[in-house]
Amino acid sequence: MVPEVFRVERRAEEFPGTFTLHLSPIGMGRVAGFQPGQFSMLYAFGTGEVPISISGPSDQGSGYVYTIRTHGMVTRALENLREGGQLGVRGPFGSDWPISSLAGREILLVAGGLGLAPLRPVIYTLLSRGGGSAVRLFYGARSPREMLYRDELVEWSRSMDVQVSVDQAERGWTGRIGAVTDPLAATSFDAGKSIAFLCGPEVMMRFCIRVLLEKGMPPSAIYLSMERNMKCATGHCGHCQWGPSFICKDGPVFRYEDIRQWFHIRAL
Amino acid sequence: MQTFILQAEYLDRLIQAIRADGYQVLGPTLAERAIVYDEIRSADDLPRGWTDEQEKGYYRVKRREDDAYFGYAAGPHSWKKFLQLPRRPVWRAQKSIHPMQITAVVEEAPAMAFLGVRSCELHAIATQDRVFVDGRYQNDSYAERRGKLFIVAVNCTSAAATCFCTSMNTGPKVTLPNDLEMTEVIDGENHYFLLCSGSGKGERILRQLPLKRAGKRHREAERDSIQQAVKQMLEGPRSFDSSDLKELLYRNYESPAWDQVADRCLSCANCTMACPTCFCSTVEDTTDLSGEHAQRWERWDSCFTADFSYITGGPVRPDTRSRYRQWMTHKLATWYDQFGTSGCVGCGRCIAWCPVGIDITEEVQRIREAEKP
Amino acid sequence: MKKIVDLLREHPFFDGIEEEYLEFIGGCGEIVGYSAGDALAEEHAPAEHFFLIRQGRVAIETYVPGHGKVCLQTLQHGDIFGWSWLFPPHQWTFDARAVDRVRAIRLGGKCLREKCSRDTELGYELMRRFARIMTERLQATRMQLLDIYGHPSRPAGGQ
Incomplete structure (x- = not known):
C-alpha cells in the first residue's frame, strides 16, 4: 500500500x-x-x-x-x-469513536494534552448536531500556553460545557489549575445514560477511568484511544500488538469493557 | 487418492520434472555444517545420508547409517525466507518531479517449488497465510509468491530431540493441502518413496515419473515409519498437553517464571528469526546522495529489540522480562485470539537455536509449576 | 435569604450528613463574599477558618523568590478550602486569593474544634470527609507532578 x-x-x-x-x-x-x-x-x-x-x-x-x-x-x-x-x-x-450511539446520552469527552486532536472530529460532529447541555468536554493541558485549539475552545464553550484545567499557569490565567480528574470528579451525570470518550496519556486515562467507575459509569460506556509503535498500519508488522489486539486494526479506539483485562497489565 | 512408489534412484526425475514445469526448486542442502534451504538443481544437491542432532542450544549435522535424502529434522532455515522476504523494497519515491511520485515496487514473483516441506512447516505456512493473505489487507509480495507455490510435502519418519509437533497437533503426518506428498522408506536394500498427488499440478508431475502402484506392504511400511516419529516424540521430554495454553498464559502475566527466564534470555532475537511463523517486520527509509530519490524497505524485525515497542517517552516493553513474555504469550496464547490458531507449530527451532538453551516447552512447564500452591 | 443550614446542606462536602449535625455546625458559620484579588488566607497568618466555596474561584498560591506568586491549584464551586485550623500551630501554609467574585461559607476553626471534641461522632464524621478530600488532592497533586503532557526528554532517533 x-x-x-x-x-x-x-x-x-x-x-x-x-x-x-x-x-x-x-x-x-x-x-x-x-x-x-x-x-x-x-x-x-x-x-x-x-x-x-x-x-x-x-x-x-x-x-x-x-x-x-x-x-x-x-x-x-x-x-x-x-x-x-x-x-x-x-x-x-483503525476503529472509530462510536458516534452513532451518542443520541440521547450525556456525553463526557475527556482529553489530555495532544489527546484533544483525535477527539476534535467528534466535537465537530456534535456541534453540527447543535452541541447542547448533554455534551461536556474536560481538557487537561500542561499550561495555558500548551493548549491546543485555544480559539476554538472559547467558541465551543458557547455550545457545550468546556472545562479546561492546566497543571501550571502563568499569571493572568483565570481558569482551573489542577489535574483533569478534579473537574471530572466534581461533575455529576446519570451513570446509566452517559458515555465517555477518553484520549490522552495512558496514565491520565487510567486515573480518569477510575474516577468514572467510582461515579458509577459502567465499563461498557467508556471508550479510549490507545497508542503503540506502528510501522505498517495494516496488521502485518506486529509492532502495535497489545495483548491479543493490534492497535492498528482492532483499535486505536477500544471499549474499556473489552480491554480492561489488558489495560492494567504493565509493559504489555 | 492413489499412492505410488518411486524408487529412490529416480528421485532426480521428480526434481527435473518440477523444474521443467517452470519452477525454481528449493529444498534441503548441506551448507556451512547445517541443513539449509536453497536452490536444488538435482538430487545430488540433497543432503543424502546426513542427519542432524539437536538439543537445547545445540545443532550438529552428522552422517546417517543409510542414504536417506530426508533423514533430518527442522534446520536453522524455514521456508518463510522465500515467502516473507527478509528484506525487500516496498516503494520508491522521487521528488525531482512535481508532484512528488511514490510508486510501489512490484516484483515478478518467481514460481517456486518447495521440496521436502514437513507437516509442521505446512502448518507454519498456513499460519503466515492467515497474517498476510487472509486479512483485510494483503502483503502483495507474500501473496504473489504464495499463490504460485508448488509444495512437495514430506512425512517425518524420525524426530529430533527438540521436536514436539505431536504436542501442538501439527504432525508428523502431513494433513494440510499440498501438491505432492511423499514418504521416504528404507527397508533393507529397498529405498523408495511413496507418492501421491494433492492437486492437478501434482498429478501432472506424477504422470511423468516411472511409478509403480503402492501395495498394502508399502503402505504399512509408511505408516510404521511415521508412527516411529510419533513414538519418539510422545516418549520424549517435550511431550505435553497444549490444550489449555491460552488460558494458562492469560492468567500468568505476572508469573515469577518470567523473571527467571529473563535472567537467562539475551534478547538476541535468534528464536524469532528461526521461527517459521514469526512475522514481525520493520521499515527502513533511505535517500540517495542527491536527496531526490527515496526508497522504503521492509525487513524482518523482532519483538526482542529495544526499538520494537518504542513510543513517545520510551519503549513500552523496556526489559527482557516483558519482551520474552510478549514473544511466548503471543506464540502460545494471543495468537489464538488473533488468528484462530496457535502461533507455535512445535518445530523446535527456537530451542536448538537459542544460544543459552532456553526451551519454550520447559518454560510452559515452569509457569505451570509456579502456579501450583 | 437562605439560612446558613440550607447553604451547608447544598454543599457537596456535607452530602448526606445528619440534619442535627448541620444545625450544630451551622452555629460556627457565616456567609461571606470576596472580590477578585481579595485574600482569603495568607501564609503564616493564623488559620482560624474553614471555607466551603459556593461560587467563584480561589487560587492557592505561594511566593517563590524570583518568580513572584505561583499558583499551585485552583478551587471552585463545591470545593472546600483550609485545614490548617485543625492542627497546631493553626497557621496557613499557603496564600489563598479570590480569582473572581467568590461566595463562601466560613466556619470558625476554634468553634469546630470544640464541637468535634465534645461530640466525637461528629468529629469522626468530619475527619472522614476531610481525609477523603485530602487523599483526592494528594492524588491530583501527584498527577500534576508526573507532568504527563510535557515534552518527554528522549534520545535522538525514534519517530
Missing part, C-alpha cells in the same frame, strides 16, 4: 513543537472518507512514516487535518514542511 501525495495547504503552530497541517490531495491523491478516531500514516519523504490521528471534520471532503507534536526524525521532517510542501498519506486506518 503506497502513500498518496498531498500538499500542505495551511500550517498553524499551536505552540512551539506542536503544529497543525491542513492537507489537500495533488496528483493521483484523493481524500477517502473517514470516521472520527481513525488515523493515517504520514510519510515524510525519505525519512519515514508516523501514525497521526485525523483531527479535522469528517464531513469535509476536501482535505485532511492533523495535529502533530515533534518528537523524532519523522515528525521533525513534517514540522519543517511549509505551505506548498508535499508529503505522503496512507489511510485512514
Whole structure:
C-alpha cells in the first residue's frame, strides 16, 4: 500500500513543537472518507512514516487535518514542511469513536494534552448536531500556553460545557489549575445514560477511568484511544500488538469493557 | 487418492520434472555444517545420508547409517525466507518531479517449488497465510509468491530431540493441502518413496515419473515409519498437553517464571528469526546522495529489540522480562485470539537455536509449576 | 435569604450528613463574599477558618523568590478550602486569593474544634470527609507532578 501525495495547504503552530497541517490531495491523491478516531500514516519523504490521528471534520471532503507534536526524525521532517510542501498519506486506518450511539446520552469527552486532536472530529460532529447541555468536554493541558485549539475552545464553550484545567499557569490565567480528574470528579451525570470518550496519556486515562467507575459509569460506556509503535498500519508488522489486539486494526479506539483485562497489565 | 512408489534412484526425475514445469526448486542442502534451504538443481544437491542432532542450544549435522535424502529434522532455515522476504523494497519515491511520485515496487514473483516441506512447516505456512493473505489487507509480495507455490510435502519418519509437533497437533503426518506428498522408506536394500498427488499440478508431475502402484506392504511400511516419529516424540521430554495454553498464559502475566527466564534470555532475537511463523517486520527509509530519490524497505524485525515497542517517552516493553513474555504469550496464547490458531507449530527451532538453551516447552512447564500452591 | 443550614446542606462536602449535625455546625458559620484579588488566607497568618466555596474561584498560591506568586491549584464551586485550623500551630501554609467574585461559607476553626471534641461522632464524621478530600488532592497533586503532557526528554532517533 503506497502513500498518496498531498500538499500542505495551511500550517498553524499551536505552540512551539506542536503544529497543525491542513492537507489537500495533488496528483493521483484523493481524500477517502473517514470516521472520527481513525488515523493515517504520514510519510515524510525519505525519512519515514508516523501514525497521526485525523483531527479535522469528517464531513469535509476536501482535505485532511492533523495535529502533530515533534518528537523524532519523522515528525521533525513534517514540522519543517511549509505551505506548498508535499508529503505522503496512507489511510485512514483503525476503529472509530462510536458516534452513532451518542443520541440521547450525556456525553463526557475527556482529553489530555495532544489527546484533544483525535477527539476534535467528534466535537465537530456534535456541534453540527447543535452541541447542547448533554455534551461536556474536560481538557487537561500542561499550561495555558500548551493548549491546543485555544480559539476554538472559547467558541465551543458557547455550545457545550468546556472545562479546561492546566497543571501550571502563568499569571493572568483565570481558569482551573489542577489535574483533569478534579473537574471530572466534581461533575455529576446519570451513570446509566452517559458515555465517555477518553484520549490522552495512558496514565491520565487510567486515573480518569477510575474516577468514572467510582461515579458509577459502567465499563461498557467508556471508550479510549490507545497508542503503540506502528510501522505498517495494516496488521502485518506486529509492532502495535497489545495483548491479543493490534492497535492498528482492532483499535486505536477500544471499549474499556473489552480491554480492561489488558489495560492494567504493565509493559504489555 | 492413489499412492505410488518411486524408487529412490529416480528421485532426480521428480526434481527435473518440477523444474521443467517452470519452477525454481528449493529444498534441503548441506551448507556451512547445517541443513539449509536453497536452490536444488538435482538430487545430488540433497543432503543424502546426513542427519542432524539437536538439543537445547545445540545443532550438529552428522552422517546417517543409510542414504536417506530426508533423514533430518527442522534446520536453522524455514521456508518463510522465500515467502516473507527478509528484506525487500516496498516503494520508491522521487521528488525531482512535481508532484512528488511514490510508486510501489512490484516484483515478478518467481514460481517456486518447495521440496521436502514437513507437516509442521505446512502448518507454519498456513499460519503466515492467515497474517498476510487472509486479512483485510494483503502483503502483495507474500501473496504473489504464495499463490504460485508448488509444495512437495514430506512425512517425518524420525524426530529430533527438540521436536514436539505431536504436542501442538501439527504432525508428523502431513494433513494440510499440498501438491505432492511423499514418504521416504528404507527397508533393507529397498529405498523408495511413496507418492501421491494433492492437486492437478501434482498429478501432472506424477504422470511423468516411472511409478509403480503402492501395495498394502508399502503402505504399512509408511505408516510404521511415521508412527516411529510419533513414538519418539510422545516418549520424549517435550511431550505435553497444549490444550489449555491460552488460558494458562492469560492468567500468568505476572508469573515469577518470567523473571527467571529473563535472567537467562539475551534478547538476541535468534528464536524469532528461526521461527517459521514469526512475522514481525520493520521499515527502513533511505535517500540517495542527491536527496531526490527515496526508497522504503521492509525487513524482518523482532519483538526482542529495544526499538520494537518504542513510543513517545520510551519503549513500552523496556526489559527482557516483558519482551520474552510478549514473544511466548503471543506464540502460545494471543495468537489464538488473533488468528484462530496457535502461533507455535512445535518445530523446535527456537530451542536448538537459542544460544543459552532456553526451551519454550520447559518454560510452559515452569509457569505451570509456579502456579501450583 | 437562605439560612446558613440550607447553604451547608447544598454543599457537596456535607452530602448526606445528619440534619442535627448541620444545625450544630451551622452555629460556627457565616456567609461571606470576596472580590477578585481579595485574600482569603495568607501564609503564616493564623488559620482560624474553614471555607466551603459556593461560587467563584480561589487560587492557592505561594511566593517563590524570583518568580513572584505561583499558583499551585485552583478551587471552585463545591470545593472546600483550609485545614490548617485543625492542627497546631493553626497557621496557613499557603496564600489563598479570590480569582473572581467568590461566595463562601466560613466556619470558625476554634468553634469546630470544640464541637468535634465534645461530640466525637461528629468529629469522626468530619475527619472522614476531610481525609477523603485530602487523599483526592494528594492524588491530583501527584498527577500534576508526573507532568504527563510535557515534552518527554528522549534520545535522538525514534519517530
